[in-house]
Amino acid sequence: MSHDTSPEPRTKESGGFLGHIFGHRAHANPGHETHPGSSAKSTLDLGDIQGLILRGYRMPMVRHFLLTVKTPAAARQLLGRLVNGDESDAPQITTAEDWHVGFAPGPGDNPADLPRRKPDYCLNVSVTWPGLVALEIKDRVPALSFKSFGAFVAGAAARGSLVGDTGASAPQNWIGAFGTGTDHVLVTLHAMSPDAMKTYSDRLSALFSQGNAFQEIWRTDGMALMQIVDGKPVLTSKVPFGYTDGISMTTIRSGPERYTQDHQEPCEPWLFLLQDEAENYFVPEPRELGLNGSFAVFKMIETDVVGFENFLQSNKDKIDPELLAAKLCGRWRNGVPLALSPETDSPPGGIPLEQLNNFEYVNADGSGDPRGLRCPVGAHMRRVNPRGQPITGQSQAGGSNNTHRLIRRGLPYGPAYDPTQPYDGIERGILGYFINSSIENQYEFVLGHWVNDSEFAGAVRLNPKAKDPMIGTQDPYESIFAIPQANGAPPIKITGFSSFIKTKAAAYCFLPSITAIKFISNLG
Ligand code: HEM
Numbered sequence: 001m002s003h004d005t006s007p008e009p010r011t012k013e014s015g016g017f018l019g020h021i022f023g024h025r026a027h028a029n030p031g032h033e034t035h036p037g038s039s040a041k042s043t044l045d046l047g048d049i050q051g052l053i054l055r056g057y058r059m060p061m062v063r064h065f066l067l068t069v070k071t072p073a074a075a076r077q078l079l080g081r082l083v084n085g086d087e088s089d090a091p092q093i094t095t096a097e098d099w100h101v102g103f104a105p106g107p108g109d110n111p112a113d114l115p116r117r118k119p120d121y122c123l124n125v126s127v128t129w130p131g132l133v134a135l136e137i138k139d140r141v142p143a144l145s146f147k148s149f150g151a152f153v154a155g156a157a158a159r160g161s162l163v164g165d166t167g168a169s170a171p172q173n174w175i176g177a178f179g180t181g182t183d184h185v186l187v188t189l190h191a192m193s194p195d196a197m198k199t200y201s202d203r204l205s206a207l208f209s210q211g212n213a214f215q216e217i218w219r220t221d222g223m224a225l226m227q228i229v230d231g232k233p234v235l236t237s238k239v240p241f242g243y244t245d246g247i248s249m250t251t252i253r254s255g256p257e258r259y260t261q262d263h264q265e266p267c268e269p270w271l272f273l274l275q276d277e278a279e280n281y282f283v284p285e286p287r288e289l290g291l292n293g294s295f296a297v298f299k300m301i302e303t304d305v306v307g308f309e310n311f312l313q314s315n316k317d318k319i320d321p322e323l324l325a326a327k328l329c330g331r332w333r334n335g336v337p338l339a340l341s342p343e344t345d346s347p348p349g350g351i352p353l354e355q356l357n358n359f360e361y362v363n364a365d366g367s368g369d370p371r372g373l374r375c376p377v378g379a380h381m382r383r384v385n386p387r388g389q390p391i392t393g394q395s396q397a398g399g400s401n402n403t404h405r406l407i408r409r410g411l412p413y414g415p416a417y418d419p420t421q422p423y424d425g426i427e428r429g430i431l432g433y434f435i436n437s438s439i440e441n442q443y444e445f446v447l448g449h450w451v452n453d454s455e456f457a458g459a460v461r462l463n464p465k466a467k468d469p470m471i472g473t474q475d476p477y478e479s480i481f482a483i484p485q486a487n488g489a490p491p492i493k494i495t496g497f498s499s500f501i502k503t504k505a506a507a508y509c510f511l512p513s514i515t516a517i518k519f520i521s522n523l524g
Contacts, residue, residue, distance in 0.1 A: 043254045044096070044269060048292045048513045050124050051094035052188070052409050053272060053435055054255050056246070057122045059190040060224040060235050061197050062411050064298070064431065065204065066176060066507075067185040067214040069134035073524070074211030075185075076135055080521025081207070082125060083514050090207055091189075091200050094122040095514060096256055120196035123204075124188045125517070126296055126433075126509035129153045131184030140523045141286060148281035151439040152295055155179065156506040163447035164473035169503035175300070176218035178505040185214065186298055186509055188433075220300065222411035222431050239412055240303035240428050241470070241500070242325070244335035247356050248385065250407045260354040264387060265400045271437055272407055280403075281438055289520070292513035296409075296433040297443045300505040301471075303429045305417040308500045318492050319483065327483050328469045330381030338375040339368075361389045364398030370460070372484050377460045380470040383450045391458045392449075404445050407435040429504070439508055474499045 044054070051057065069075045081090040127135070129152055138144055146152060151159055157171035157179030165171065171179040187204060191197035208214040226233045239245040249259040253266040270278040274293045284290030312321035319327070322345070326332040332345030339359035341347040361375060361382060362368045368388075369375060375382055382389065385405065388398040410432020417428060436442030449455070452472050454462035462482070467474060469481040476498045482491040512520070 042256045044256070044273065045292060046096040046098075046256055048515050049096040049273065050294070050511050050513070051096045051122060052124050052190075052433065053294045053296075053407070053511060054096040054252060055257055056249065056409065057094075057118075057190045059118070059122060059192050060411075061191045061194070062222040062432075063189045063191075063197060063201055064220055064222075065187040065189070065208070065216055066178070066183055066218040067187060067208060068177065068182045068217050069131065069184045069213075070215050071212045072134065072136045074213035076521050076523055078207060078210065078213040079125065079135075079517050082123065083517045083521075091121065091123050091203055093125060093514065093517070094119075098256070118192060120192050121200045122190040123200070124511070126186045126188070126298070126511045128183055128185075128507055128509055129155060130181045132510065134184045135520060137289070137520060137523065141289070143286050144289070145285040149284065149295065149439070151444060152508045152510060154508075155181075156297065156508045159444065159508070160503075160506070162444050164452040164467075165503045165506065166473060168499070169473065169501075171506075174503070174505045176505060178218075178507055182217065183507055186507060220413060220431065222413045225412050225416040227416065236416075238416070239430055240305050240414075240417065241308050241329075242333045242417070243329055243331065244333065247331070247335055248381065249357070250405050260357050262357040263360040265402060267402045267405050271402065271405060271442070272435055274437055278437065280441055286519075289512065289516045291515070293516055294435055294437060294511040295439050296435045296509045296511050297439060298431075298433055298505070298507045298509055299410075299503065300413070300431040301429045302427055302502045302504050304500050304502070305428055306422045307498070309417075309419065309422070311497050311500070315494055318494065324483075324494070327376050327379060328481065330375045330379040337381075338379075342374040360398070361387050362397045363388060364396075366397045370397075372460065373486050376481075376483055377457050378454065378462050378466050378469065378481060380468050383456070383468045384446055386450070386456070389458075391456050395458060404442055404450070405436075406442055406446060407433075409433045409435060429501070433509075435511070469494070469497070471501050472499065 046054070082093045084090070085092065129146070132138060157174070160166065160169070160171045177183045189197070189200055189204060191200060205216065208216050224235045225238045227236045227238070228234070237244060237246040248262070251259050251262070251264070251266040252269055252272060254269065268277070269275055272294055274283045274290050276283060284293070312324050315321070315324055322333065326338055326345070331337050332341070334345045335356055336345045336347070336351055337356060337359050339361060340351060340355070360368055362370050372378070372382070377389065386401050390397050390399065391401065394401055410430050412428065413431050414426055414428030418424065434443050451468040454464055454466045463480045465478040466480050466482065474497060476496050479495060479497050481494040483494070484491045
């Protein structure tokens, strides 16, 4: 992943961009996401908010544990130990505070000092509605109310058809206990190294069954993809299909993280944190349980990489395979956005790292790329975040579509695709969380109305059968991706392709605040 458009050279410098992403160094180059103690003073109660909502941990490894409640009282107690501040008793849930607060400083660390290194692990916990019931919160808290959050209460399986989880992706085909009602609690452990992963994973496994609190019913691992550079394995921020990810980040007004410029209005905190200022929901009751919480859709998505590569090659008579890959996503596979460089992934002079997300599709005066000659209106990125593009429901050019924004926290699973072994039969994909305050108005809206439908594009008439070519649920008899051409030339029409992804598991989860977890553990 290199951002000066000359692919890969940066990977040689372990202290370079990748060192910055996955390295232990907490301080990074200016203008990009950092964890300096000096981060702009956020007005949000960072110590009460689970870290992954507001921060990208940029750790190369993750393990997700799915637990079912066995003994409710013991399970509630155990959750309380994950926020009691005593690392020696149990690994502690990571908050959104700067690194060095809340973690036992390493030997010789002076807590007052600016952090010199990231912690070895980060821990977070989320609960499904059946989990809240199994923890007896519904029984013990008569005032309990999630009235604005019907999707969360109904669950991912019941809502699958709204987001394209049909056919091979249908809930009855999901793995483990997902969607069965015994999928109660997801524990997510990020780690900097295999040693740290083993250490903290073993500690957690031992804890889960204490007092017969929980039973672990499934686990899976994600890991940043490796690439061999000069004979040495190097971590990348590539995702399956060969794209560079982790460039478009969602800036939250008065959040703790600063991202590179992106022409977009910062998002209001209530879009990702349950806050009283919200415009389209009431904070769940009681407030101790609801405030500063959030919702996350956990998803495990399998990717048909060989199918995707064959698809690119099978259309090379119509369009260069790498250009097609770029048109499908909205970025060339090295991360360069079509909006800034429609002809090549290596524009002369390159594009600086901090400019890779600094583009707009349609400016307030209607200029830019309204017809999608640079980046197709139907491309993945332009569907999932149309930025200033006028769309159904928001017809102002250059306007904001922030009410449907998402925060993505994921990592690939399975090894990097090896084109010399196309049919190695190894499953690959992405797993992680899509974070939002309203699952209905953000996650479901994006997948239901923008990814799997084409009415969204307002004045730009897309083929009504057209869906997101990369992640849409396709019927090969109807699938179509039209690539507009300049000078009145007819669009290049790509048809007959199937879905390139399959949902393997999904869960609608509540990310309780630290106060909420203490509230749950004090329910006796
Ligand atoms: C295997 C499945 C997927 C792959 C390979 C994929 C790949 C990508 C890539 C390469 C980018 C551009 C990188 C960046 O700008 O940071 C991107 C952006 C994005 N994707 Fe996906 N994606 C997948 C599934 C999804 C799903 C299921 C959703 C939402 C429900 C989603 C939402 C987004 C969003 C919101 C952006 C940022 C767009 C922006 O802010 O401009 N993606 N995705």
